[in-house]
Amino acid sequence: MHWKLKSKIQNAISLLPSAASYEAYYWVQRHYGGLRHVDPIMGFNAAIETWTRIQNQDQSPIGKVFLEVGTGRAPIVPIAYWLMGAKSTITIDLNPYLKEDLIAEHLRYIAKNKDKTIALFGSLIDKQRFDALVSIATKSKLSVSELLDLCKIVYIAPGDASNTNLPDQHIDFHTSYTVFEHIPPNILTAILREGNRIIKNNGLFVHRIDYSDHFSHSDENISAINFLQYSDNEWAKYADNRYMYMNRLRHDDFLALFESIGQQVVASEPDIDKRSEKLLKTNGLSLNERFSLKSEEILAIRGAWMVTKKYG
Ligand SMILES: C[S@@+](CC[C@H](N)C(=O)[O-])C[C@H]1O[C@@H](n2cnc3c(N)ncnc32)[C@H](O)[C@@H]1O
Numbered sequence: 001m002h003w004k005l006k007s008k009i010q011n012a013i014s015l016l017p018s019a020a021s022y023e024a025y026y027w028v029q030r031h032y033g034g035l036r037h038v039d040p041i042m043g044f045n046a047a048i049e050t051w052t053r054i055q056n057q058d059q060s061p062i063g064k065v066f067l068e069v070g071t072g073r074a075p076i077v078p079i080a081y082w083l084m085g086a087k088s089t090i091t092i093d094l095n096p097y098l099k100e101d102l103i104a105e106h107l108r109y110i111a112k113n114k115d116k117t118i119a120l121f122g123s124l125i126d127k128q129r130f131d132a133l134v135s136i137a138t139k140s141k142l143s144v145s146e147l148l149d150l151c152k153i154v155y156i157a158p159g160d161a162s163n164t165n166l167p168d169q170h171i172d173f174h175t176s177y178t179v180f181e182h183i184p185p186n187i188l189t190a191i192l193r194e195g196n197r198i199i200k201n202n203g204l205f206v207h208r209i210d211y212s213d214h215f216s217h218s219d220e221n222i223s224a225i226n227f228l229q230y231s232d233n234e235w236a237k238y239a240d241n242r243y244m245y246m247n248r249l250r251h252d253d254f255l256a257l258f259e260s261i262g263q264q265v266v267a268s269e270p271d272i273d274k275r276s277e278k279l280l281k282t283n284g285l286s287l288n289e290r291f292s293l294k295s296e297e298i299l300a301i302r303g304a305w306m307v308t309k310k311y312g
Pocket of ligand 1: 069070071072092094095159160161162176177178183187
């Protein structure tokens with residue numbers, strides 16, 4: 001779909017009163033968008049990738065407490081943390097987006113594809129926990145609260161990760177998957193400060209950030225850096241709504257942000273986008289002044305994993 005048409009639809013739906021707007025947007029996503037077919041593979045992979053990055057820092061996530069920022073429609077990442085041995089996950093979302101029919105569809109996939117799911121986790125899976133999940137997944141009627149209880153998931157929504165009300169040093173790991181690019185910089189700073197307060201001294205932040213223009217995910221005619229040609233005011237006309245807001249912070253901005261709140265970056269794994277790299281080298285995109293002084297290496301980064309820990 002042409003990205004400007006998508007933007008018009010999102011802007012129009014976001015003008016509806018909240019409850020009607022959420023329902024309308026869900027309906028559009030379910031019938032025409034990314035939620036037409038769902039399975040838990042991407043969420044499981046996100047959790048496995050997070051888990052292995054913790055292990056790469058010589059820490060064991062088994063028996064530990066996770067906090068996930070931005071649950072989204074289904075608690076797939078927290079389910080995966082539990083399947084791999086986490087003690088519990090507190091998952092917080094500003095919007096109560098959980099959808100029972102969608103969760104049921106994820107569980108049906110797991111029940112139908114047991115071997116494939118076990119193979120995905122490999123040696124990381126706790127087989128007893130997996131069997132317990134499958135027995136919930138094969139029930140005729142899903143109980144979301146039973147699922148959350150089984151997987152030791154505390155779901156807080158509406159809730160704000162910048163103000164969790166959790167005690168100091170309560171969690172071991174602070175994680176998110178493709179969430180931080182959607183949060184305004186001042187709130188992001190507050191979320192990281194709050195994370196710094198509630199995380200144990202030896203805990204880790206593990207975050208995946210998608211820097212790409214999200215309109216490029218459904219319009220192949222534009223590149224991942226298409227949005228860097230616009231000023232903040234121009235861009236706001238296209239995407240300053242509850243469904244598509246993107247802060248357009250780049251990798252260097254995120255590195256500086258983590259450092260500014262007292263988190264030392266211990267691993268940063270940027271992915272370079274070849275198409276963007278070529279566009280930048282051939283001057284194929286006129287960059288807005290907010291981005292024109294940044295290096296091509298920074299601008300061509302499409303996404304990154306960041307692992308950070310408290311200084312000291
Ligand atoms: C793009 S969605 C990603 C959801 C999920 N991680 C996924 O990959 O499907 C971003 C989520 O972050 C949530 N969010 C935004 N600001 C937040 C905040 N301050 N605290 C908690 N969640 C927030 C949004 O409501 C939304 O559900």
